[in-house]
């Protein structure tokens with residue numbers, strides 16, 4: 021089969037897919053009747069409780085007069101408010117992603133010496149097996165970097181003599197190696213794609229041992245390896261804001277779910293990457309930028325509120341952009357009034373937009389930020405409120421950093437591997453039970469019909 025007809029939707033497939041959709045006859049009322057928690061959440065967005073964690077806390081409500089009411093969101097890593105962490109790191113000169121990784125994995129803030137040894141260990145692990153770039157990353161590069169990343173992670177299994185050992189020290193070693201290697205696997209994957217698909221010059225910069233994760237991304241990505249301190253700082257903050265978000269987010273829950281079967285680290289992390297790739301999860305940041313590009317193409321006046329509002333309404337009515345009916349970068353499964361990550365990131369993004377002379381662009385983001393929740397509330401049944409999420413500003417930030425669109429979601433993965441690792445270690449430490457929820461069958465049992473009587 022050639023690649024040309026490999027993906028063809030033949031009339032036969034179309035006919036069979038019609039049968040598939042005709043077979044999907046579950047009455048939506050039954051979900052209510054059997055109290056099925058769709059999306060594993062109740063109507064207020066509160067997730068079904070499936071586990072305990074000490075790694076992070078995602079808060080979206082407060083108690084008033086004994087009742088839980090929506091509140092501005094807050095996020096805690098091992099009990100420390102992320103806003104305080106970022107303020108603390110911002111005052112000092114070092115980067116924060118490594119310090120937060122230490123915090124998530126080991127439950128305490130590192131001393132100066134502990135952080136130094138930890139960074140040295142990460143640098144030591146930032147080396148790919150011999151010929152991995154040539155034999156694996158350069159071969160049949162995918163057009164989607166998350167696919168490339170997942171393939172690379174799965175392939176590392178065959179380079180690991182202890183791949184299936186799920187004892188704590190070995191899983192920790194594998195996780196630290198993956199945390200170190202994700203920037204290289206992602207960016208080299210992009211360089212290969214850029215070369216083979218777009219004919220760009222191919223270069224593979226070796227990482228520098230003294231560089232932080234954020235610096236490494238910029239160093240290996242850019243032809244001249246140059247970046248400003250503000251660029252590296254902004255990327256470091258983006259990594260901190262994306263690195264962990266409780267046990268229930270789709271990719272971290274995937275890590276728990278897959279880890280609970282006792283499988284190897286590479287399988288669990290590849291599955292989490294597959295989850296993060298989805299446009300309703302990590303893939304949303306690309307969609308935000310593309311949606312704004314489309315908006316700018318169609319608007320006559322970026323400052324005209326009525327025109328912007330009409331475009332947003334067209335988005336929801338599937339009449340604009342990708343016709344999915346979504347305003348990307350808005351809404352969250354848990355947060356309602358505000359997403360703390362968007363709040364924190366907003367000021368840094370504003371600062372960089374001023375430095376880059378992109379004030380008009382930032383003003384358009386601000387206008388959409390204000391109008392979209394109102395329009396969504398008018399067009400959809402909203403139970404808990406909608407506000408900008410972390411992806412609303414991250415795509416804009418990455419575009420100001422000249423990062424290629426293809427790397428937006430991998431950068432999320434480069435950050436979130438720290439959280440996935442902490443959760444995998446927690447799952448293996450505390451849980452001996454394979455996850456196995458229930459689905460209620462609503463199909464009547466039937467007599468088998470012999471072929472000649474159908």
Ligand SMILES: CC(C)(COP(=O)(O)OP(=O)(O)OC[C@H]1O[C@@H](n2cnc3c(N)ncnc32)[C@H](O)[C@@H]1OP(=O)(O)O)[C@@H](O)C(=O)NCCC(=O)NCCS
Nearest residue numbers: 300304345346347348349350351352353400401402409411
């Ligand atoms: C993240 C997301 C999947 C959460 O959805 P959710 O958990 O169903 O959120 P809510 O319960 O508040 O949604 C209530 C309704 O509003 C809709 N809604 C919420 N955010 C919306 C958005 N940005 N655009 C259009 N509709 C939206 C939901 O689809 C839901 O409608 P439904 O019941 O008909 O399915 C959703 O907000 C979304 O798709 N956002 C856009 C993609 C995005 O930015 N993702 C990044 C998340 S960090």
